[in-house]
Amino acid sequence: MTRAIVVGGGVAGPVAAMALQRVGIEATVHEAQPEPAGDVGAWLGVQVNGLAALRAVGAEDAVRAAGIPTHAIQFRNAAGRVLGALPTGDPPAGISLRRSDLYRALHAEAQRRGIEVRYGSRLTGVHDTGDGVTAEFADGRTQTADLLVGADGVRSTVRAWVDPGCPPPRFVPVLNTAGYADHVPADAEVGRLTMYFGRRGFGGYLAAPDGTTWWFANPPLDRELPHGEVAGTPDLRWRALLYDLHRGDRSPLVELVEATPGPLRGWTTYDLPTVRRWSRGRAVLVGDAAHATSPAAGQGSSLAMEDAVVLARCLRDLPAAEALRVYEGLRRARAERVVAQAHRTSAAKSPPAVGRLVRDAVMPLVLRARDPQAWMRDHDVDWDTPVTAVPR
Numbered sequence: 302m303t304r305a306i307v308v309g310g311g312v313a314g315p316v317a318a319m320a321l322q323r324v325g326i327e328a329t330v331h332e333a334q335p336e337p338a339g340d341v342g343a344w345l346g347v348q349v350n351g352l353a354a355l356r357a358v359g360a361e362d363a364v365r366a367a368g369i370p371t372h373a374i375q376f377r378n379a380a381g382r383v384l385g386a387l388p389t390g391d392p393p394a395g396i397s398l399r400r401s402d403l404y405r406a407l408h409a410e411a412q413r414r415g416i417e418v419r420y421g422s423r424l425t426g427v428h429d430t431g432d433g434v435t436a437e438f439a440d441g442r443t444q445t446a447d448l449l450v451g452a453d454g455v456r457s458t459v460r461a462w463v464d465p466g467c468p469p470p471r472f473v474p475v476l477n478t479a480g481y482a483d484h485v486p487a488d489a490e491v492g493r494l495t496m497y498f499g500r501r502g503f504g505g506y507l508a509a510p511d512g513t514t515w516w517f518a519n520p521p522l523d524r525e526l527p528h529g530e531v532a533g534t535p536d537l538r539w540r541a542l543l544y545d546l547h548r549g550d551r552s553p554l555v556e557l558v559e560a561t562p563g564p565l566r567g568w569t570t571y572d573l574p575t576v577r578r579w580s581r582g583r584a585v586l587v588g589d590a591a592h593a594t595s596p597a598a599g600q601g602s603s604l605a606m607e608d609a610v611v612l613a614r615c616l617r618d619l620p621a622a623e624a625l626r627v628y629e630g631l632r633r634a635r636a637e638r639v640v641a642q643a644h645r646t647s648a649a650k651s652p653p654a655v656g657r658l659v660r661d662a663v664m665p666l667v668l669r670a671r672d673p674q675a676w677m678r679d680h681d682v683d684w685d686t687p688v689t690a691v692p693r
Contacts, residue, residue: 351603
């Protein structure tokens with residue numbers, strides 16, 4: 302195997318191309334968008350397990366340079382009381398960065414290594430001939446290779462071919478909006494992510510070294526709305542909604558929203574509890590195409606990075622068909638456990654009054670006794686150890 306087509310230029314795609322290159326497989330990345338811009342207002346975390354995966358392919362420094370070291374996550378209730386805190390890992394810590402900056406850093410590093418990234422290249426068809434796979438694109442071009450990697454997200458076109466009967470993505474009952482405010486709360490600490498459990502909504506903020514504050518909010522949503530309705534929600538309506546949800550809380554979210562240049566935008570959340578098959582013939586899924594998770598776990602990008610490295614290791618050490626089977630066997634249980642945990646967390650962000658009282662009483666005890674997120678972060682992809690076949 303010497304050639305691969307990677308569909309999707311978000312997180313999983315460029316990392317997969319770099320990992321494949323390291324094992325001698327030349328990959329071309331096809332990105333449907335005209336440039337690696339990312340979502341306006343969106344920022345995310347890359348946890349230490351994701352950074353370890355990047356380290357395995359020599360890309361950690363490029364991504365760290367684009368982010369803010371984020372050493373701790375603090376939790377507060379609607380009254381402003383601190384419920385506890387968690388480290389993001391033993392030094393060095395995880396990082397936070399704008400989604401657009403993450404995309405640009407990964408694309409620049411891939412291109413620096415000679416990996417071709419084709420923008421405006423939208424997949425429309427897949428044909429597996431047994432000894433190769435051909436991808437068709439909307440501009441009329443085709444490409445044939447030994448492997449097709451579907452890194453094209455929660456609405457994956459490749460997944461529709463790999464598993465035609467796969468259930469659609471599952472709606473998660475929260476909205477998302479975020480921004481960058483020209484205001485720093487009095488209690489903020491650079492590099493500490495503060496999460497607020499409000500009476501009627503959930504949100505958080507992170508003070509940046511440049512004197513701005515990055516924030517997000519998750520208004521609860523009891524029914525799925527059409528994408529166009531959410532995308533078309535005007536700035537003033539977002540601000541009114543956030544003010545109404547958080548005005549009774551002792552949190553700086555209202556002040557942060559007021560100090561944020563517009564327009565505010567939002568998006569709905571979907572995940573994939575399980576995808577029945579991750580590969581078919583010479584096509585395989587990675588990242589959100591295989592196991593999209595809600596942002597509540599803070600692990601979506603990191604899981605995608607892990608996938609990319611494990612897939613390359615398997616192809617390095619095993620025959621192609623066996624490699625794809627073993628890759629899925631090594632990744633499925635962990636990925637689905639993270640998706641399930643994130644869905645539970647999303648559903649519990651705005652509980653009724655009794656639930657809030659129980660949470661505020663129990664959470665400090667739990668956080669003092671153990672780190673409930675450690676199992677997600679304490680996962681290191683070992684590049685050097687050979688991969689062996691696992692039982693069917």
